[in-house]
Amino acid sequence: MAGWRSHEGQAVRLPLANVDTDQLIPARFMSVPRAEGYGRYLLHDLRRDESGAMRRDFPLNTVDQASVLVAGANFGSGSSREAAVYALVDAGFRAVFAPSFGDIFASNAVNNGLLPARIDADTSDALAEMLAGSPCKVQIDLGTCRATFGNHDVPFTLDENWRIKLMNGWDDIDLTQQHATAIDAFRERYAEASPWTVPRKRS
Amino acid sequence: MSQPRTLLDKLWRAHEVLQREDGVSLLWVDRHLVHEGSHHAFAKLASRGAAVAVPEQTFAVVDHYAPTRGRGRIADPQIARMIDTLRQNAGRHDLRLFDLDDPSQGIVHVVGPEQGLTLPGLLINCGDSHTSTHGAFGALAFGIGATEVAHVLATQTVWQKKPKAMRISVEGPLGPGVTAKDIALNWIARLGTGGAQGHAVEYAGSTIQDLSMEGRMTLCNLSIEGGARFGMVAPDEATFAYIKGRPYAPDGPAWTAAVEEWRTLVSDAGAAFDREVVINAADIAPTVTWGTSPEQALPIDAALPDPAALTPAKAEAAAAALDYMGLAAGQHLAGTPVDQVFIGSCTNGRIEDLRAAAAVLSGRRAKVPGLVSPGSQRVKAQAEEEGLDRVFTEAGLEWAASGCSMCVGMNGDLVESGKRCASSTNRNFRGRQGRGARTHLMSPAMVAAAAVTGTIADVRPLLAGRTP
Numbered sequence: 001m002a003g004w005r006s007h008e009g010q011a012v013r014l015p016l017a018n019v020d021t022d023q024l025i026p027a028r029f030m031s032v033p034r035a036e037g038y039g040r041y042l043l044h045d046l047r048r049d050e051s052g053a054m055r056r057d058f059p060l061n062t063v064d065q066a067s068v069l070v071a072g073a074n075f076g077s078g079s080s081r082e083a084a085v086y087a088l089v090d091a092g093f094r095a096v097f098a099p100s101f102g103d104i105f106a107s108n109a110v111n112n113g114l115l116p117a118r119i120d121a122d123t124s125d126a127l128a129e130m131l132a133g134s135p136c137k138v139q140i141d142l143g144t145c146r147a148t149f150g151n152h153d154v155p156f157t158l159d160e161n162w163r164i165k166l167m168n169g170w171d172d173i174d175l176t177q178q179h180a181t182a183i184d185a186f187r188e189r190y191a192e193a194s195p196w197t198v199p200r201k202r203s
Numbered sequence: 204m205s206q207p208r209t210l211l212d213k214l215w216r217a218h219e220v221l222q223r224e225d226g227v228s229l230l231w232v233d234r235h236l237v238h239e240g241s242h243h244a245f246a247k248l249a250s251r252g253a254a255v256a257v258p259e260q261t262f263a264v265v266d267h268y269a270p271t272r273g274r275g276r277i278a279d280p281q282i283a284r285m286i287d288t289l290r291q292n293a294g295r296h297d298l299r300l301f302d303l304d305d306p307s308q309g310i311v312h313v314v315g316p317e318q319g320l321t322l323p324g325l326l327i328n329c330g331d332s333h334t335s336t337h338g339a340f341g342a343l344a345f346g347i348g349a350t351e352v353a354h355v356l357a358t359q360t361v362w363q364k365k366p367k368a369m370r371i372s373v374e375g376p377l378g379p380g381v382t383a384k385d386i387a388l389n390w391i392a393r394l395g396t397g398g399a400q401g402h403a404v405e406y407a408g409s410t411i412q413d414l415s416m417e418g419r420m421t422l423c424n425l426s427i428e429g430g431a432r433f434g435m436v437a438p439d440e441a442t443f444a445y446i447k448g449r450p451y452a453p454d455g456p457a458w459t460a461a462v463e464e465w466r467t468l469v470s471d472a473g474a475a476f477d478r479e480v481v482i483n484a485a486d487i488a489p490t491v492t493w494g495t496s497p498e499q500a501l502p503i504d505a506a507l508p509d510p511a512a513l514t515p516a517k518a519e520a521a522a523a524a525l526d527y528m529g530l531a532a533g534q535h536l537a538g539t540p541v542d543q544v545f546i547g548s549c550t551n552g553r554i555e556d557l558r559a560a561a562a563v564l565s566g567r568r569a570k571v572p573g574l575v576s577p578g579s580q581r582v583k584a585q586a587e588e589e590g591l592d593r594v595f596t597e598a599g600l601e602w603a604a605s606g607c608s609m610c611v612g613m614n615g616d617l618v619e620s621g622k623r624c625a626s627s628t629n630r631n632f633r634g635r636q637g638r639g640a641r642t643h644l645m646s647p648a649m650v651a652a653a654a655v656t657g658t659i660a661d662v663r664p665l666l667a668g669r670t671p
Contacts, residue, residue, distance in 0.1 A: 017516065017519075018396060018397075018496050020630075020632045020633075022630065022632040022633070022635050023634070026634055026638070027611050027612060027613050027635075028612070028613070030613070031242075031281050031285050031613075033242075033246070034243060034246065073397060073516075074395075074396055074397040074430070077396050077430065078332065078427075078630065078632060079331070079332045079630075080332040080334075080346040080348050082349035082350060083243070083349075100400060101400075102397075102400070102430070103400055103401060103430065103431075103432045104332055104346055104347070104348060104427075104432060107347075107348060108348035108349075111350035111351070112350065121516070159364065161225040161226065161364065164225065172350070172354050172362055173251065173253070173353070173354055173357050173358065176357075176358045176360060179221060179229060182220055182221050182229075183231075183360060186220040186231055187231065187359075194217075194324070194464060195460070196322070196457045196458070196460060196461035196464075197233050198259075199234070199260065199320060200451065200453060200457070
């Protein structure tokens with residue numbers, strides 16, 4: 001995963017609270033291999049009518065090539081399905097701005113280079129109102145945790161370790177393997193102190 | 204004297220291999236549970252050419268796509284491929300697989316405890332948000348995404364920032380017909396679905412101590428619906444009695460040593476929690492969701508809210524939920540006709556849940572169709588031994604094999620668009636049980652009451668003169 005420090009793109013609003021992972025990607029699409037791309041399944045049942053055609057009035061369908069989403073509180077609540085993040089990333093999104101996020105979703109987002117930027121509820125409402133009138137350009141700077149929506153300067157909150165991870169694009173497995181000696185030592189000590197932790201099947 | 208510590212502190216410390224400068228810990232994973240949905244993680248592993256670091260601590264279960272009927276020949280090629288992919292990955296990495304024909308197959312969060320894989324003091328991961336279920340044993344159990352699943356497979360460790368500690372204490376006896384499910388829906392309705400975000404919840408108090416292990420699992424299972432990735436209950440005699448003699452549980456001297464260690468897994472007196480919530484059990488009634496978020500829940504005797512009377516933040520969501528659910532403000536929950544019922548899932552598919560539903564259904568007929576899918580094939584066998592299957596089938600409900608089934612619909616057990624389902628599951632999200640499906644969450648006994656009356660109904664009068 002490539003790291004990034006700044007991003008310029010088009011913002012779009014999704015003025016809904018509690019956008020859960022089942023909305024982000026309905027379960028029936030989750031057997032698809034990632035290589036086929038998940039972008040077309042993003043918010044599938046909200047964006048599309050029964051025939052599969054895009055609903056014209058749905059905010060996400062009114063802006064081409066948006067890469068920054070402004071949403072309501074508790075975005076990504078629900079399941080651990082990383083496919084919810086794949087759908088956003090494969091549809092071209094680089095950041096979601098919302099007052100709060102589901103814990104597992106936010107962690108999955110960072111693992112895929114997607115920024116979960118926390119803003120306060122008033123800022124979220126103000127941005128949603130602004131974006132209702134017309135779409136706008138946005139610039140994000142991870143170095144300072146600030147974004148500019150049109151002429152509005154918007155500070156956002158992000159855990160420091162996530163900020164560093166997004167910028168560095170670290171691969172956790174590579175990172176962890178550097179600690180192999182510490183892990184081996186821990187494992188040995190732990191198994192000796194608490195041997196019952198190793199599963200033992202009766203004959 | 205050392206600082207009093209929470210159960211979370213103790214579990215965290217016991218698994219911490221190291222802590223990075225930015226405060227993130229590398230934790231040792233004792234049990235890793237995988238299912239068909241873990242295919243993304245296995246693909247990541249394959250792309251690196253990596254092996255599973257500790258195969259004997261990873262267990263694979265067919266559950267999300269498991270057919271509940273006609274297992275011999277799976278008609279849907281996509282479902283067959285998902286299950287086959289898990290088989291291949293389990294075979295390639297030499298993992299113990301609970302396959303469709305295994306007498307111990309079932310839902311991963313039912314199988315783990317049942318097999319004695321879930322123990323106090325362990326760190327348990329699974330690529331499923333309801334992994335918090337295992338916290339009922341005093342384990343540090345949390346759901347992870349596919350990238351993290353791949354990481355656990357490759358290293359048997361996981362990076363995690365320690366959550367804040369929250370304690371929900373419930374005190375006093377529960378009223379008749381009130382269950383762990385109602386406790387969960389009650390606190391989630393009070394605090395909201397984001398109410399416990401960033402926290403690990405420890406459930407405490409006399410009500411929790413009096414809950415069976417099944418009840419504690421239901422409660423911990425639903426932690427994530429209130430935003431908490433972790434739920435836990437300190438282990439006690441009930442915990443040890445449940446575990447003793449299970450296939451993977453320690454025995455002999457190892458058992459004695461384990462129990463001795465497990466007894467220390469309690470929050471010390473005076474330990475500081477970042478947040479405390481106290482609930483009086485007497486204030487909890489049988490509870491039912493009316494909307495499309497688990498926080499949209501009310502006692503059975505309540506009327507539906509008028510969005511105009513709610514805060515602006517809640518009003519829009521409530522109006523949209525009422526519209527989706529085909530309900531009107533002011534309407535009473537009780538008496539709302541349902542089209543079908545479902546009993547099962549990792550939330551409420553255990554033997555005690557089936558007994559509670561059967562106690563209501565016994566000698567009665569369901570007015571609507573319904574499906575009963577036990578949480579595991581072991582639960583199914585035990586229920587059949589107790590004659591519960593006959594209670595369900597004589598009431599007119601379908602008795603099927605075990606899997607996630609109609610909770611998430613991945614195996615094809617779906618609720619049709621516009622149909623209303625009384626369900627013992629965990630999520631009433633829009634479209635969760637099928638596109639356009641209308642889900643009402645409630646306890647298994649309340650689902651049975653809905654079956655018998657054909658409407659959302661208070662189970663309490665139906666329990667009169669019966670042993671619940």
